[in-house]
Amino acid sequence: MVLGAGLTDDSTIALYALRPKIMLDVAKLGDERWTLLHKANTFMSTIPFSGRFYCTTKRAVLVVETGDED
Structure with missing residues (x-):
């Protein structure tokens, strides 16, 4: 079951699911x-x-970072 999803700048799909x-x-x-x-x-x-x-x-904020770091 998908609980949430999003699209990043470089067309990476992030999803959280059970x-x-x-x-x-x-x-x-x-x-x-x-x-x-x-x-x-x-x-x-x-x-x-x-x-x-x-x-x-409960302990942190997570961020999906995509692409190359300069």
């Missing part, structure tokens, strides 16, 4: 499978904003 734990995964168009970034007991909220995908847990 399967059986809550997982944060990413994939780009053309990828054969999702890449697991983080497992959590719960995410408090998620939001795509300004080309990034943000998640909050």
